[in-house]
């Protein structure tokens with residue numbers, strides 16, 4: 001690539017990380033990943049704040065009826081999501097190709113040889129023959145090694161993320177998933193996987209919202225053609241209190257409230273659109289029909305470059321998801337700086 005063209009790409013990536021909108025003339029509803037698979041920009045999150053099985057089932061039904069085409073299946077939700085999907089396929093409301101299903105490798109199934117078994121078990125619960133995206137949920141994995149023939153006498157050993165990635169490549173090549181990626185990895189871990197991979201990661205799912213914008217990660221991934229998914233895109237406002245010194249959730253941010261008024265949208269729609277306009281997929285969780293609808297409709301307007309830049313200038317505050325119980329794991333991904341608001 002000529003030097004000029006290359007600099008133009010870098011300038012574009014950097015300006016998009018700052019918040020400038022790369023697309024003004026049309027509104028795409030999905031992002032095309034490195035392997036040409038399309039991932040819908042708006043998905044339904046099914047994890048995070050605990051909800052009853054019945055609430056998740058109702059939310060999945062409402063979402064599908066409203067036109068959602070993407071479900072992020074969290075640990076424990078496979079059977080309930082599978083039950084609803086089966087019903088929708090059997091009654092002809094949907095076909096398998098109409099929905100994009102993301103699922104994740106749990107921390108206890110790391111290691112090259114465990115991945116296939118774990119995904120096959122999830123597929124059984126989902127009653128599907130493949131998922132659309134399979135992600136390593138956390139770099140802090142381990143595998144269970146039987147210390148003897150007695151299955152109860154097992155020993156947990158760390159598994160390297162590059163070994164686990166080989167298992168991910170295998171399930172991709174077996175077509176048990178249409179795309180593979182990682183979640184909660186840091187910049188160095190992404191680079192490590194990327195440089196050793198035969199199949200490069202198609203997606204990174206991380207906490208990303210107005211108060212945790214992850215600009216460095218966005219620049220890295222967009223320049224490597226690794227698509228991004230924001231979890232907790234609203235900053236997880238259902239929690240009892242935000243983890244930052246200002247004690248505000250992004251949904252209460254004065255600039256967001258001002259822009260909501262200006263665009264005649266809700267604060268949640270402003271937050272989600274800010275992310276999708278940065279080419280980032282969002283998976284807000286909701287069990288409320290009105291919220292589900294407004295989240296889906298958040299794609300239907302454009303925030304001006306000026307307002308995107310103003311939101312991009314808000315200083316990062318704090319993560320919601322720290323996974324402190326994994327702090328001693330050698331692959332714990334988050335640096336001390338991230339934790340300072342929580343621990344001082």
Ligand SMILES: NC(=O)c1ccc[n+]([C@@H]2O[C@H](COP(=O)([O-])OP(=O)(O)OC[C@H]3O[C@@H](n4cnc5c(N)ncnc54)[C@H](OP(=O)(O)O)[C@@H]3O)[C@@H](O)[C@H]2O)c1
Nearest residue numbers: 045046047048231232233234235236238268284285286287
């Ligand atoms: N990869 C990972 O490690 C990881 C970690 C955490 C989460 N996730 C995924 O990310 C998803 C989202 O994360 P999250 O649930 O913590 O955070 P979130 O989506 O930012 O926030 C969910 C909260 O926002 C509320 N909400 C949703 N839409 C709203 C709207 N339009 N207006 C006002 N409030 C609204 C919901 O309440 P109502 O139900 O009342 O609408 C719920 O309390 C999870 O469900 C999960 O699938 C992934």
